[in-house]
Amino acid sequence: MAVQITGIDPKSHAERAGLKSGDTLISINGHEIEDVLDYMFYAAENSTVIVYEREGEQHKTRIRKSEYDDLGMQFESFLMDRKRSCSNNCIFCFIDQMPPGMRETLYFKDDDARLSFLQGNYVTLTNLTDRDVQRIIDMRLNINVSVHTTNPELRCKMMHNRFAGDKLRYIKMIADSGLMLNCQIVCCPGYNDGDELRRTLNDLYSLMPHIQSVAIVPVGVTKFREGLPHLDIFDSKGAGEVIDIIGEVQEKCLAEFGTKMAFAADEFYLTAGRPLPEGEFYEDYPQYENGVGLCRSLIDEVHSAIEMAEYDGGKRKVTIACGTAVAPVQRSLAEDIMAAFPDVTVQVVPILNRFFGETITVTGLITAGDLIDQLKPLDLGDELLISKAMLKADEPIFLDDKHIDDVISALNVKVTPVANDGFEYLDAVLGIEW
Numbered sequence: 001m002a003v004q005i006t007g008i009d010p011k012s013h014a015e016r017a018g019l020k021s022g023d024t025l026i027s028i029n030g031h032e033i034e035d036v037l038d039y040m041f042y043a044a045e046n047s048t049v050i051v052y053e054r055e056g057e058q059h060k061t062r063i064r065k066s067e068y069d070d071l072g073m074q075f076e077s078f079l080m081d082r083k084r085s086c087s088n089n090c091i092f093c094f095i096d097q098m099p100p101g102m103r104e105t106l107y108f109k110d111d112d113a114r115l116s117f118l119q120g121n122y123v124t125l126t127n128l129t130d131r132d133v134q135r136i137i138d139m140r141l142n143i144n145v146s147v148h149t150t151n152p153e154l155r156c157k158m159m160h161n162r163f164a165g166d167k168l169r170y171i172k173m174i175a176d177s178g179l180m181l182n183c184q185i186v187c188c189p190g191y192n193d194g195d196e197l198r199r200t201l202n203d204l205y206s207l208m209p210h211i212q213s214v215a216i217v218p219v220g221v222t223k224f225r226e227g228l229p230h231l232d233i234f235d236s237k238g239a240g241e242v243i244d245i246i247g248e249v250q251e252k253c254l255a256e257f258g259t260k261m262a263f264a265a266d267e268f269y270l271t272a273g274r275p276l277p278e279g280e281f282y283e284d285y286p287q288y289e290n291g292v293g294l295c296r297s298l299i300d301e302v303h304s305a306i307e308m309a310e311y312d313g314g315k316r317k318v319t320i321a322c323g324t325a326v327a328p329v330q331r332s333l334a335e336d337i338m339a340a341f342p343d344v345t346v347q348v349v350p351i352l353n354r355f356f357g358e359t360i361t362v363t364g365l366i367t368a369g370d371l372i373d374q375l376k377p378l379d380l381g382d383e384l385l386i387s388k389a390m391l392k393a394d395e396p397i398f399l400d401d402k403h404i405d406d407v408i409s410a411l412n413v414k415v416t417p418v419a420n421d422g423f424e425y426l427d428a429v430l431g432i433e434w
C-alpha cells in the first residue's frame with residue numbers, strides 16, 4: 001500500500017532530499033509503508049532509502065540523519081490509514097448507552113492497536129490477526145489491553161464476540177515476547193466480579209513481570225439501555241468485595257515483584273465508603289488515566305499547595321460543581337481550604353446526572369444542561385469552578401454540545417474549567433491567575 005504525501009516541512013530532511021507534496025511514498029529501506037507505525041519504525045533509522053512515485057515514475061533518494069530525527073513528511077491523516085473500529089458488542093459498552101443526537105464522533109467505537117501505542121488507548125485485540133500481533137512484537141510496542149476477563153467463554157459472552165476468548169492468547173504471546181502490557185477490566189456485578197475477577201487477576205499475575213499494571217473500573221450504567229441486557233451497578237458491599245479481591249493479588253504481587261500490579265478505580269472506594277489509600281499505595285500512579293488514584297493525588301497536591309500559598313485577596317466565594325461520587329472528597333478539601341484561608345468560602349454542589357441518568361456519578365460526564373438547571377437557583381458567589389474533564393479536549397464544549405459561554409450567560413457568573421491538579425485547583429479557588 002502506498003501513501004500520499006500531503007505536505008513537506010520546510011527545511012526538513014525530506015525537503016532537502018527533493019520530496020514534494022503530492023508524491024506517493026512507496027517504501028522506506030525496502031519496507032512498504034502501510035501506516036504511521038511502519039513510517040515511525042522504519043524512518044527512525046539514520047540511513048533511509050526512500051522510494052516514492054511522482055507523475056507515474058518511481059524515484060529513489062537516500063536520507064542520512066540522526067536516529068529518530070523526523071523526516072518531515074505530512075500525510076492526509078495521523079494514522080496514514082483508516083481508524084479501525086471494534087468488532088465487539090460489549091454488554092457494558094458506554095457508547096451503546098448514550099442517547100441519540102449527540103455529536104457523531106462520540107459514537108465511533110475505535111479499537112485500534114496503533115492508537116494504543118500512540119495515544120495510550122485500550123484495545124481488546126479482537127480485531128487483530130496473528131500477523132498484526134507479530135508486527136507489534138517485532139516493533140517492540142508496549143500495548144494497553146482491555147482484558148475484562150481471562151475466562152474465554154465469559155469474554156465471548158460479555159463482548160458478544162465469538163472470537164473474544166480465543167484472542168486472549170495474544171496477551172500471552174505479547175507477554176512471552178518480553179513486552180509490557182497495561183490492562184483494564186471493566187467490572188460488571190454478576191459477570192466478572194467475585195471468583196471470576198479472582199481468576200482474571202491470578203491469570204494476569206502468572207504473566208508477571210510483563211504486566212505493568214491493571215486497572216479495575218466499575219461499569220457505568222445509563223438510563224438508555226433499552227434492548228440491552230440488564231446490568232447492575234455496584235453497591236457498597238459489592239464495591240468493598242472488589243477492593244478485597246484486588247487486595248489478595250496485590251499482597252502476593254508486592255511480595256514477589258515489588259509492585260501491586262492491580263488497582264481499583266477511585267469509584268470503588270467512594271462507593272464502598274472506604275478511606276482512600278495514601279499516595280504511596282499508588283506507586284507511580286500507573287493507572288491515573290483510568291481513574292485510579294485521581295482523588296488521592298488531588299488531595300495531596302491541594303494540601304501541598306495550601307502550605308505554599310499566600311492569600312490577601314479579601315472576601316471571596318466560589319462554587320465547585322462536581323459529580324455526586326466525589327462530593328465527599330470535594331467537601332473535605334473545601335473545609336481544609338476554608339480553615340487555611342478564612343476569607344474564602346467554598347461551596348461544593350454535587351450535580352445529579354439527569355442527562356445520562358442518576359446512576360452516572362462521575363464528574364467528567366456532567367453536561368451544561370444539568371449545570372444550568374441545578375445551579376440556577378443558587379448564589380454561586382464570585383466564580384464557578386468546573387472540571388476540565390467535562391469539556392472536549394480542544395474546545396470548551398460539553399457532551400450535550402453546549403459551549404461554556406452558554407453556561408456563563410445562563411448563570412451570569414464567571415466559569416473556570418480546572419484540571420485535576422491540586423496547585424491549579426487552589427489557585428482557581430483563591431482567584432490567583434498566572
Ligand code: SF4
Nearest residue numbers: 086088089090093109
Ligand atoms: S470494545 Fe466494547 S466497549 Fe469498546 S467500543 Fe467496542 S463494543 Fe464498546
